[in-house]
Structure formats: C-alpha cells, structure tokens
Amino acid sequence: MIDLPSTVKISFRALKVNKMRSLLTMLGIIIGVGAVIAMLAVGTGARQQIAEQIASMGSNLLIVMPGSTTSGGVRMGSGTQPTLSMADSEAIIREATSVAYAAPVLSGIAQIIYGGENWSTGIQGTTPSMLNVRDWNLSEGRPFTMEDVRNATKVCLLGQTVVDNLFGGIDPVGQSIRIKNIPFTVIGILEEKGQSPNGQDQDDTIYVPVTTAQKKLFGTSFPGMIRIIMIKAKGPEYMDQAETQLDELLRQRHHIQPGRDSDFSVRNLTQMMQTAEQSTAVMTLLLGAIASVSLLVGGIGIMNIMLVSVTERTREIGIRMAVGANTWDIRTQFLMEALALSLIGGVLGIAGGMTGAQAISAMAGWPTIVSPMSILLAFCFSALIGVFFGFYPAYKASLLDPIEALRYE
Amino acid sequence: MALIETKQISRIYSMGDVEVKALDNVSFTIDKGEFVAIMGASGSGKSTTMNILGCLDSPTSGKYLLEGMDVSKMGRDELAAIRSKKLGFVFQGFNLLPRTSAIENVELPMLYSGMHARQRKNKALEALNLVGLAGREHHTPSQLSGGQQQRVAIGRALVNNAPIILADEPTGNLDSKTSVEIMELFVKLNAESNITIILVTHEPDIATYSRRLMKFSDGHLISDTTRGMQ
Ligand SMILES: Nc1ncnc2c1ncn2[C@@H]1O[C@H](COP(=O)(O)OP(=O)(O)OP(=O)(O)O)[C@@H](O)[C@H]1O
Numbered sequence: 001m002i003d004l005p006s007t008v009k010i011s012f013r014a015l016k017v018n019k020m021r022s023l024l025t026m027l028g029i030i031i032g033v034g035a036v037i038a039m040l041a042v043g044t045g046a047r048q049q050i051a052e053q054i055a056s057m058g059s060n061l062l063i064v065m066p067g068s069t070t071s072g073g074v075r076m077g078s079g080t081q082p083t084l085s086m087a088d089s090e091a092i093i094r095e096a097t098s099v100a101y102a103a104p105v106l107s108g109i110a111q112i113i114y115g116g117e118n119w120s121t122g123i124q125g126t127t128p129s130m131l132n133v134r135d136w137n138l139s140e141g142r143p144f145t146m147e148d149v150r151n152a153t154k155v156c157l158l159g160q161t162v163v164d165n166l167f168g169g170i171d172p173v174g175q176s177i178r179i180k181n182i183p184f185t186v187i188g189i190l191e192e193k194g195q196s197p198n199g200q201d202q203d204d205t206i207y208v209p210v211t212t213a214q215k216k217l218f219g220t221s222f223p224g225m226i227r228i229i230m231i232k233a234k235g236p237e238y239m240d241q242a243e244t245q246l247d248e249l250l251r252q253r254h255h256i257q258p259g260r261d262s263d264f265s266v267r268n269l270t271q272m273m274q275t276a277e278q279s280t281a282v283m284t285l286l287l288g289a290i291a292s293v294s295l296l297v298g299g300i301g302i303m304n305i306m307l308v309s310v311t312e313r314t315r316e317i318g319i320r321m322a323v324g325a326n327t328w329d330i331r332t333q334f335l336m337e338a339l340a341l342s343l344i345g346g347v348l349g350i351a352g353g354m355t356g357a358q359a360i361s362a363m364a365g366w367p368t369i370v371s372p373m374s375i376l377l378a379f380c381f382s383a384l385i386g387v388f389f390g391f392y393p394a395y396k397a398s399l400l401d402p403i404e405a406l407r408y409e
Numbered sequence: 410m411a412l413i414e415t416k417q418i419s420r421i422y423s424m425g426d427v428e429v430k431a432l433d434n435v436s437f438t439i440d441k442g443e444f445v446a447i448m449g450a451s452g453s454g455k456s457t458t459m460n461i462l463g464c465l466d467s468p469t470s471g472k473y474l475l476e477g478m479d480v481s482k483m484g485r486d487e488l489a490a491i492r493s494k495k496l497g498f499v500f501q502g503f504n505l506l507p508r509t510s511a512i513e514n515v516e517l518p519m520l521y522s523g524m525h526a527r528q529r530k531n532k533a534l535e536a537l538n539l540v541g542l543a544g545r546e547h548h549t550p551s552q553l554s555g556g557q558q559q560r561v562a563i564g565r566a567l568v569n570n571a572p573i574i575l576a577d578e579p580t581g582n583l584d585s586k587t588s589v590e591i592m593e594l595f596v597k598l599n600a601e602s603n604i605t606i607i608l609v610t611h612e613p614d615i616a617t618y619s620r621r622l623m624k625f626s627d628g629h630l631i632s633d634t635t636r637g638m639q
Pocket residue numbers: 422424429430431449450451452453454455456457458
C-alpha cells in the first residue's frame with residue numbers, strides 16, 4: 001500500500017501537468033469559499049452591531065405607552081392621548097414586585113440656545129431612576145436628584161451630541177443654556193451611547209426633572225401627566241411576571257372593566273430588540289446559504305475535471321495496477337488530487353473572502369467580522385467538497401479493468 | 410511443486426450472442442528458473458495466456474496455481490498483491506509513465522509494495538545499473554530510445570525481486586540489433602538471478618534464446634518442446 005507523502009507528491013505532479021486547468025478548477029472553489037467568508041463576515045458584523053446597540057439600550061426593558069381611549073363612543077388612535085400619570089409610575093414602584101426601576105417620561109422637542117449657537121433636540125422630563133433603567137452613567141458632573149424633581153429645579157443633563165453641537169470645547173458643566181428661552185443649569189454630561197437599534201442617535205437628548213418639564217416646558221392636560229413609563233425588571237426571568245403585574249395594576253388603577261380594552265399598552269423592549277437580532281441571524285444564514293451554492297458549483301467543477309482526468313490517464317492507471325497498485329492505492333491517488341484542488345482553493349478562498357470583507361467595510365461602510373469559526377467552517381467544508389465530489393471519479397478509476405486500461409489509447 | 414501450474418484453463422469472451430474461446434482447456438506447468446517462449450498465429454490466445462499468468466485476468470474455468478496457491482478465484486486486491494510481489498511485466502509498447510524519469514518509473518512497483526523512500530531509490534539505481542542504464546536515471550521516456558525504454562521497463566519488472574517476468578512481444582517494437590541486446594539481458598537475468606522468464610514472440614530468431622517453446626493455435630496449446638542443453 002502506498003504511503004501518504006508519495007500520494008501527495010504524485011497528486012501535485014499530476015495537477016502541475018495541467019496548471020491552467022487546475023487553476024481554473026480551483027477558481028470555482030476560491031470564489032465559493034470567498035463568497036461564503038465575505039457574506040458571513042457581513043452578517044456577523046451586522047449582528048454584532050445590533051447586539052451592541054441592544055446592550056446600549058439597557059437590559060430587561062419594558063415600556064408602558066398610552067393606548068387607545070374611548071371618549072363619547074369615539075375610539076382614539078393608540079398612543080395619541082396621554083393616559084398615564086406620575087401617580088401610575090409611583091404605584092408601579094410601590095406595588096409591582098418584579099420591577100427594579102420605573103421612570104416616568106414626559107418628552108417633547110424644543111430649541112435650545114447657548115451663546116450664539118442653537119440646536120433642536122428631544123427633551124426628556126424624567127426622574128433619577130431613568131439612569132438606572134437605561135444603565136446610563138455620566139461622563140462628567142452629577143445627576144439630578146429627587147430633591148430636584150420635588151422642587152422642579154431648572155437643571156439638565158446633556159447628551160454628547162448636544163454638547164458637541166453647542167459647546168465648542170468649553171466645559172458645559174455649570175454653564176447656563178436656554179430651553180424654550182428658559183435658563184437651565186447644566187449639571188452633568190451623559191456618557192456617549194451611539195445609535196439605538198432603530199438608528200436613532202441616543203446621544204441627541206437632554207434630561208430634565210419631570211416636574212420641570214411639566215410646569216415649565218410642555219404643560220399638562222391633567223395634573224401629573226406623563227407620556228410613557230420606562231421600566232427595568234429585576235432580571236430577565238422577571239420580564240413576563242413584570243408585564244402581567246403592570247397590566248393588572250394599571251387596569252385596576254384606570255378602572256377598566258373586564259373585557260374592555262386597556263387605555264395603555266406594555267411592550268417588552270428587550271424582546272423586540274431580540275427579534276431584530278434574530279432576523280439578522282436569519283439573514284446571515286441566508287447569505288451564507290446563497291454563497292454556498294457557488295461552492296457547490298465549484299465542487300461540481302472539481303468532479304467534472306477529475307472525471308476528465310481519469311479518462312485521460314486510463315493507461316497510467318493500467319500501468320499502476322499492473323505493477324501492484326490496488327483499489328485503495330488508485331482511489332487515494334485521485335481523491336488526494338480532488339482534495340488538493342479543493343483545499344488549496346479553500347485556503348485561497350479564505351484569504352480572498354477576508355480581503356473581500358475588508359473591501360466591503362471600506363466601501364459600503366458596513367462593519368464586517370471574519371470569525372475564526374467561519375474560517376474553520378469554510379476549510380472543513382472545502383475538504384468535504386473535495387472528498388464528496390472527488391469520490392465518484394476516484395471510485396471509477398479504481399474499478400477500471402487493468403487489461404483494458406493498459407490497452408487504452 | 411511447480412512454480413506455475415494451469416489445470417484446463419479456458420477463457421471465454423462473450424460479446425452479445427457470440428462467444429469467443431480465446432483459451433480452451435489449456436494445461437501446462439512451468440518450473441522455477443525456466444525460460445519459456447510462446448509462439449502462435451495472431452489471435453491464437455498468447456496474450457490471453459499471459460494476462461492470466463500475470464494475474465491481470467482470471468480464467469473463465471479451470472485452475473491456475475501460482476507457487477501452489479489457487480489464484481483463479483482471487484479478488485482484485487489479492488491479485489494486485491500477487492502482481493506486486495511475484496510478477497514483473499514487460500510490454501511491447503513499453504508502458505512507461507510519460508513525463509516521469511527513468512528512476513521514478515523503476516521505483517513505481519516499490520511504491521505499492523510499501524518500501525521506504527531511501528530504499529526505493531537505492532534499489533531503483535541498482536536495477537537501472539543492472540539493465541545498463543547507469544547515468545540515465547533522470548531521463549524521461551521521451552528522452553530515451555526504444556531499446557533504452559524497454560530496459561527501463563525490464564528494470565521496473567525486476568526491481569521488486571519478482572520470481573517471474575512476463576514479456577509480451579518485448580522486441581516487437583525494436584530493430585533486430587536492439588532486440589538481440591534485450592534478449593541477451595533476459596538471458597543474463599535468467600542465468601544469473603534464476604528469474605523465470607516467459608516471453609511471447611512472433612520471431613523464430615527470438616524464440617531460439619529459450620530452451621522451451623510452447624506453440625498455441627486457436628486457443629489450444631498444440632506443442633510444448635524443450636531442447637537439450639547446448
Ligand atoms: N477483450 C476482449 N474481448 C473479446 N475478445 C477478445 C478480447 N481480448 C481478446 N479477444 C479475443 O481472444 C482471442 C485471443 O486473443 P489474444 O490477444 O490472446 O491473441 P494473441 O495470440 O495475443 O494475438 P496477437 O499475436 O495478435 O497479439 C482473439 O480471437 C481475440 O479476438
């Protein structure tokens with residue numbers, strides 16, 4: 001039986017006889033593997049980005065939004081009428097045991113001025129709990145306190161985008177800005193968070209005490225009116241329980257009869273984000289699957305060339321059999337050739353795919369990540385292709401009749 | 410025990426309805442160290458006999474004993490192992506691997522008998538030396554004359570120390586002067602290394618190098634004569 005180094009040597013020599021042909025056959029695998037690597041890199045990059053964005057939103061998030069209200073038999077659109085109040089928010093903190101933090105939010109768009117600069121942005125009136133709900137730290141200064149909320153003081157926290165647009169290198173903390181022409185003192189800067197999963201700039205925001213927003217900035221149609229309540233559950237395992245508790249508590253507080261629609265809705269933000277992440281995962285898989293089709297085509301190319309090669313070298317096979325080569329010897333020789341084609345193609349394809357991924361990053365600006373897993377996968381897959389598509393030609397070669405093979409012209 | 414013993418071997422080729430009896434109930438024995446020439450008209454079954462003796466083909470019926478082993482019922486891989494250990498072939502058309510050096514062609518049988526690279530090389534050089542091709546190791550077949558190519562083939566046939574060399578018209582493609590050289594090489598191998606040589610030829614001159622002459626006609630062995638010592 002033939003030894004491995006000799007088999008490898010014979011295979012490489014055979015491939016060298018038809019350099020161009022071997023190269024073109026490999027090209028099929030190179031393109032296939034390259035496409036798989038590049039597509040997986042795009043998908044993995046997108047997934048990673050979304051995962052980071054989700055993490056930046058804060059974990060275990062629920063959001064209570066106003067639902068549709070019925071006034072005089074006319075049902076208003078969902079979320080159009082404010083139905084939530086400060087009292088709801090306080091009741092949640094008191095009574096919903098699965099909730100770690102709850103922060104009321106009254107928000108609106110307003111123009112802000114500092115010196116000669118102005119900027120329009122979303123103002124969120126809220127409580128200090130907001131920073132806990134969102135897992136958000138300050139890069140500078142101090143947060144506002146419950147004392148500030150009680151007294152409706154005119155203090156604010158600025159997002160990094162607001163800082164960048166209003167303050168050219170000046171330390172904003174301690175400065176006075178005007179929101180709707182009312183002077184506010186900047187007491188802290190929020191750490192940079194980047195984009196949210198739906199593409200919004202989370203740093204383009206200003207936090208003020210909720211009471212200040214109610215009294216000075218946006219006004220209320222009923223006392224203690226807020227728009228939404230942001231909630232952080234005690235842990236991922238509390239999410240469902242928290243949802244039920246919120247629903248029951250608020251229905252009771254809003255005196256909603258059994259069988260009637262709630263005038264609010266509770267949404268599981270974390271779940272919504274995870275859905276987004278899952279759909280990217282599916283996308284990645286789909287892209288990879290489409291790319292593997294070209295790998296399959298490359299494999300068929302190998303099979304085709306190996307069949308041609310077996311026919312061309314029938315006489316050589318006969319000679320080898322006459323001098324003692326058995327079924328295994330012939331089979332391994334041709335399998336090795338197919339394997340060499342697919343593995344060299346695979347390695348070049350991996351290099352090509354990595355270059356391609358970088359080019360996509362550079363040109364389209366998408367984040368791409370070539371994971372070691374995808375490289376391993378591509379390598380094993382090309383080996384598998386070599387063995388799979390090389391097997392039939394090798395099998396055919398090994399079963400040739402020695403006499404007929406020797407006589408073959 | 411005879412080295413080779415055939416007991417009523419037949420080889421029938423069936424092509425559709427037509428049956429061709431290439432060999433019909435042929436029995437003979439060949440002892441170790443014999444030099445046998447086989448002659449006969451074209452189509453008389455000489456090559457068919459050689460293929461069966463060479464374990465490239467199996468008889469349709471009858472028994473073929475090689476060193477007492479019944480090889481007529483063996484499978485592909487068992488036959489391959491026997492070819493590797495016991496048999497060397499020399500063909501009319503040389504049948505060397507193209508684009509492959511003389512030494513690598515000679516190494517080929519050892520590749521499949523599982524010899525180490527170093528030993529392969531030494532034995533191949535020895536064999537090339539024996540057939541008078543020292544210094545031509547790295548020539549490829551296209552760089553060698555017909556006689557030289559046949560010498561490479563003989564080197565390849567004897568390199569595994571096979572006790573039997575089967576040569577089917579080994580001088581058929583060579584001029585008479587080169588034929589004589591090749592035949593002298595066979596005689597030398599037979600005399601010095603006690604290798605059994607069985608050789609098919611159409612030329613009576615070539616047949617005179619052997620002591621025993623078997624004649625075939627129409628699939629039958631019609632005469633089998635051994636000359637006395639000269
Ligand atoms: N593969 C085959 N299929 C069918 N018939 C065959 C086959 N091989 C040989 N034969 C037939 O068997 C008979 C013997 O052929 P063989 O090759 O043994 O003749 P030979 O004596 O070697 O002739 P030559 O001197 O021309 O080489 C011939 O009639 C031939 O047609």
